[in-house]
Amino acid sequence: MDMFLAGLEMVATPTALAMIVAGLLIGIVIGAIPGLNVPLAVAIALPITFSLTPIGGLAMLVGIYKGGTYGGSLSAVLINVPGTPAAAATALDGAPLTRQGKAGKALKMSLYASIIAEFISDIALIAFAVPMALFALKIGPAENFALGVFALTLVGVLAQGNMIKGLIAGTLGLFLSTFGVDPLTGDFRLTFGFRELAGGWAFIALVIGIFAVAEVLGVVERRLTREAQTGKVRLGDPQHSLDRDDWRRSLPAIGRSSAIGAFIGAVPGLGAAVSAYLNYGITRNMSRHPERFGEGAIEGVAAAESGNNAVTGTTFAPLLTLGVPGDVITAIMLGAFIVHGLIPGPLLFAQQGDFVAAFFIMMLLATFLHLVIGRLGMPLFIQTTRLPNAMLFPVILVLSVTGVYVTTHNFLDLFVMLGFGILGYGMNRFGFPIAPLLIGFILGPLVEVGFRQAMILSRGSLDIFVTRPIAAGFLLLALATIAIVAWRETRGRQVPS
């Protein structure tokens, strides 16, 4: 109790509160702009935090992290251009809802699902930080491979009804992830003699290309088919409001995705994009009406967004308890801890108990303020639907080019972005789903590195994947998913539509 009160005293200062609000505002803006990413914003804000109190500085960084993770969904829902890779899963159903004139519904569900997931993740961090971190350390290469394979089966889920094209897209995504230097041996592969390809395809260029540029090319082909809304858009209108049925569909998805996402957050190296797609796929697979997904299913938005934001709390578990940063953002934040004389790890809890309590309170407070700011900003965000195509889409292209440039500072990546834009446009035009390609690209390194490292550990024996219980469990889940997909595909062919 003393620790709690001492922690509360550290957080309940105008500086700490102002830093959380500033961080959230910056994060939401950065997250919503395609190409700008949260690690970039956290890295830029890092020096600012040096002059603040430890909790004040970290409050700003946590605000940016939480705001940025959510911000990507705004552009995904409103203009079908995900601000972050993880928000691409939100776009699958959020953008169709906007096209149906229900942008407010999608935005509200996106915010509320994010907040519930963040809250559950914060509580999981506070209650189970140590056991979660210790369990996460048991996730080795074999488990990473098995989890990757399980997540890859979602390609089949997302491709239902168009299996061959979905599988081609998913395999192509995996293949694209293998370009450049081999992460294990350092050998060059598929570079065709170009030094610029040594690092592989820039992730940000691929994501922005196949979503933003492809969307713009599709719109310019059809020219002004999207009618801009006239008059002020009001969130209270029935088509923008969440009803009881929306919540009935979404709450189970939010609960499940938050739990799975909180676990994924604690495992170093997985991250929000894996969680968002994994939860979207699981929710679709468990749905009695999977055909509604991709057409504006509100539970699709709920699953993707809660999966996305559920990592934001537990990603700190390995950092705080073991001193192991799980991703780029927590690695940058580790710098902020060290600069302020705080060494994350077991001793942090023993020697700086007040600070740990303050950190936990600050996480919860940031989640609450996220809800307030997100809700207050929503009437403003939704006015984007009033912008005519002629103005909006050229600006999206400029934002895309700018976002890729500021991330990579490489003009070649702008052409890579355009190339993937043309590929995405062609895929849309000829009925190839884009989501499997992105999933394959995200999971490729996890699957390949996991498999090869596991083979080295087991000296070439495949037994490692069945003798380790967690890996075997994930592989069994993968088999079950394949069986369900195959059964549905067969049944779909038998039942005339």
Add this chain to the structure above:
Amino acid sequence: MTAMGGMRRVPADAWIGLVLLAVCGVLLNDLLATEGSGAFVKTTTLPTALVIVIGLLSVVLLGRALWHAAGTRPAAPGAGVDPAAAREARAGLLRVGAMVLGIVAYILALPWLGYFAATALFLAGANLLFGNRRPVSLIAVALLVPLALLLFFERFMLVLLPSSRLLG
């Protein structure tokens, strides 16, 4: 969805399958020529396996498309084609081509004209392509958006955007 005129049209999926097969051939050739290293699983094992899978799936796509085409009656020349829709489809593709060229020109112009000028020109052109014929909004968007982005990135985010080699 068809891609070519004639007595019996070849479906677009068949063309896509053929193109994918050709690309797979080139990639496989490159991968087989690469000497992979690594314990138990080599550098080139996964990419090679994936190219083979894509190739097999392309064969299925091609075969399925040709099977469907063989099962449908060949359409009479010009039958079922709305001339106005065909014209609009061609115009749409031309707009896409123009937009792609516009983006290429924009990227090429960035280091020479600098961020502000290149972006302003691109925004004006893209607005015209999208059908915006109102000069005030066109000029306002072309000037205000790059200015706002320039200030945001260079002053607030402290990230430099391309400067002009020509204008200094």
